[in-house]
Amino acid sequence: MPLKRSRPQTESKFKDAVLDLVAESGCGALGVNAVAQKAGADKVLIYRYFGDLDGLLQTVADQQSWLPSIDELVESIQFSAQDVADYLSMLFNTIVEHIRSEASTLQIIRWRKASSNPLTHHFTQEWQALWGELPSRITEELDEAAQTAWKHACALMSLLAEAELNDEQVDLNCIHVFANDLPPLKVDA
Structure with a gap:
């Protein structure tokens, strides 16, 4: 029986993976394969959930406040x-x-x-x-x-x-x- 995926949980893993990769190695480390590997999820889901890597990055950016108000x-x-x-x-x-x-x-x-x-x-x-x-x-x-x-x-x-x-x-x-x-x-x- 295949494992059941939770879209919100997988999306969260991808978003966390983006921030972790950036924190560890900077923006140069960002790529579909690297994010998927860090998240422990299939890279196809990045395309399905976010359209592409930039869509994922935009989602992360929109949900993140980088500076104090x-x-x-x-x-x-x-x-x-x-x-x-x-x-x-x-x-x-x-x-x-x-x-x-x-x-x-x-x-x-x-x-x-x-x-x-x-x-x-x-x-x-x-x-x-x-x-x-x-x-x-x-x-x-x-x-x-x-x-x-x-x-x-x-x-x-x-x-x-x-x-x-x-x-x-x-x-x-x-x-x-x-x-x-x-x-x-x-x-x-």
């Missing part, structure tokens, strides 16, 4: 309105540590420039949204010039964070240098 990020950091450099450092460290804590996310940021697939595309959209929306969220009560200065600072922070996560040499003291020119944020008492 802006609310989580902002609410996790306590700061003094005058302590702009420390606030920027805390933002930087919170985002970097969040990504480093999840091996698949760390690999995806490292592979996103070299491998174009639904995982890297989705991560890139999430990354750009975070850094694009963050300045507006933290500067809601500031004037336009201050908001623009913070927008530029967040763009620089994005570049620094990506460099740091790709093991490039980064002088984090530059955060304090450009923080000197930023207007203080307003803090709710």
Whole structure:
């Protein structure tokens, strides 16, 4: 008597296999055969359930949140309105540590420039949204010039964070240098 398959269970195995392969070896390890082998399931089921490998990767990407939400990020950091450099450092460290804590996310940021697939595309959209929306969220009560200065600072922070996560040499003291020119944020008492 043949074994009865459970589609939801098999789909879950495929999705877990994708994340495991990415965490272990990066996006270059992804292929139908590798995913099927890691999942312990027939590769034909990838085509049946997801259409193709990109369909599986898109499903994984759609169900995965790679970064903290802006609310989580902002609410996790306590700061003094005058302590702009420390606030920027805390933002930087919170985002970097969040990504480093999840091996698949760390690999995806490292592979996103070299491998174009639904995982890297989705991560890139999430990354750009975070850094694009963050300045507006933290500067809601500031004037336009201050908001623009913070927008530029967040763009620089994005570049620094990506460099740091790709093991490039980064002088984090530059955060304090450009923080000197930023207007203080307003803090709710």
